[in-house]
Amino acid sequence: MIHATLHQLKVFETTARLGSFTKAAEELEITQPTVSSQVKQLTKTVGLPLFEQIGKQLYLTEVGKELLTTCQDVFTQLDNFEMKIADLKGTKEGKLRLSVITTATYFIPRLLGSFCLLYPDIDISLQVTNHHQMQQRMLNNQDDLYILSQPPEEIDLKSQSFIDNPLVVIARKDHYLANVPQIPLEALEAHPFIMRESGSGTRRAVQNLFQQHNINVKVRLELGSNEAIKQAVLGGLGISVLSKHTLTFACHQDLSILDIQHFPISRHWYISHLAGKQLSVIAQTFLDFLVDRTQLMKV
Numbered sequence: 153m154i155h156a157t158l159h160q161l162k163v164f165e166t167t168a169r170l171g172s173f174t175k176a177a178e179e180l181e182i183t184q185p186t187v188s189s190q191v192k193q194l195t196k197t198v199g200l201p202l203f204e205q206i207g208k209q210l211y212l213t214e215v216g217k218e219l220l221t222t223c224q225d226v227f228t229q230l231d232n233f234e235m236k237i238a239d240l241k242g243t244k245e246g247k248l249r250l251s252v253i254t255t256a257t258y259f260i261p262r263l264l265g266s267f268c269l270l271y272p273d274i275d276i277s278l279q280v281t282n283h284h285q286m287q288q289r290m291l292n293n294q295d296d297l298y299i300l301s302q303p304p305e306e307i308d309l310k311s312q313s314f315i316d317n318p319l320v321v322i323a324r325k326d327h328y329l330a331n332v333p334q335i336p337l338e339a340l341e342a343h344p345f346i347m348r349e350s351g352s353g354t355r356r357a358v359q360n361l362f363q364q365h366n367i368n369v370k371v372r373l374e375l376g377s378n379e380a381i382k383q384a385v386l387g388g389l390g391i392s393v394l395s396k397h398t399l400t401f402a403c404h405q406d407l408s409i410l411d412i413q414h415f416p417i418s419r420h421w422y423i424s425h426l427a428g429k430q431l432s433v434i435a436q437t438f439l440d441f442l443v444d445r446t447q448l449m450k451v
Contacts (some may be wrong), residue, residue, distance in 0.1 A: 182195040296435035311424040318416035344372035344390035
C-alpha cells in the first residue's frame with residue numbers, strides 16, 4: 153500500500169491539473185520549493201516518475217495520469233462526504249462547479265442569485281466557455297454540471313432540457329425588412345451576413361437550416377461574441393442570427409427581429425453531467441432547482 157498524505161496528493165493534483173509548479177504554488181498559496189519537495193516525496197513513495205519535463209513543458213507519465221484520476225476520485229468522494237454530512241445536519245454546504253456556454257450568461261446569473269438566496273452556504277465556481285472548451289472540460293471531468301445548447305453526441309452524458317432557446321434573425325431597427333411579414337428565407341441571400349465563429353452551436357444550427365433549403369448567404373464577418381455581433385449589426389454591417397435570450401435588455405431597442413420563414417429555429421437549453429458521475433448533494437439540489445424554477449417560468 154502506498155503511504156501518501158492528502159497534502160501530497162493535493163499538491164500533485166494541482167500541479168498536474170495546471171501543468172506548472174509555479175501555478176500550483178500560486179493556487180495553493182505555498183512556495184514553489186514546497187511544491188517541488190512534496191511532488192518529489194510522493195514520486196519516491198510511488199517508486200516511478202510522475203512527471204517528465206520536455207523543454208519548459210511539464211507532462212504526466214502514464215503512472216502520473218493514473219494517479220491524477222485516482223486523486224480526482226478521492227477528492228470528489230471527500231467533497232461529497234462533507235456535503236452529505238451537512239445535508240444530514242439539515243444544511244446545504246459545499247461547492248458547486250458549474251460550466252456554462254457563453255450565451256447562457258444572459259440568464260444563468262439571475263438563477264444562480266435566486267439559488268444562493270435559498271442556500272447561502274453554497275459556493276459557486278462558474279466557468280464561462282465555448283462548446284469546444286466545454287467538451288475538453290467534460291473529458292477532464294472538471295465540473296459537476298454543464299449548461300449548453302447542444303450536448304455533444306460523442307461524450308456519454310445525461311442531459312435534460314429545461315428552457316427554450318429560439319434562434320432569431322436580427323437587423324437594425326431601420327432596416328427595410330423590419331416589420332415586413334413572412335419574408336422568404338431566400339431573401340437573406342441578398343444581404344451581408346454576420347456569422348458566429350466555427351464550432352458555435354448557433355452557427356451549426358443556422359448552417360443546417362441553410363443547407364436544407366440550399367441557401368447561400370454572403371458572410372461578411374465571423375465573430376465569436378454575441379455582443380460583438382450586436383454591435384456589428386447596429387453599425388450597419390449586416391444581419392445575423394442570435395439566441396433570443398441575448399435580446400432581453402433595453403439597450404437593444406435599436407435592434408429588430410425579422411419575420412423570416414423557418415425562423416425562429418427551435419432549440420433548447422440543456423443541463424448535463426457525465427453519465428457515470430454520481431452527483432453530489434449540492435449538484436443534485438441545483439439541478440432540481442433549475443428544472444423546477446424554469447418550469448414555473450413557462451407557466
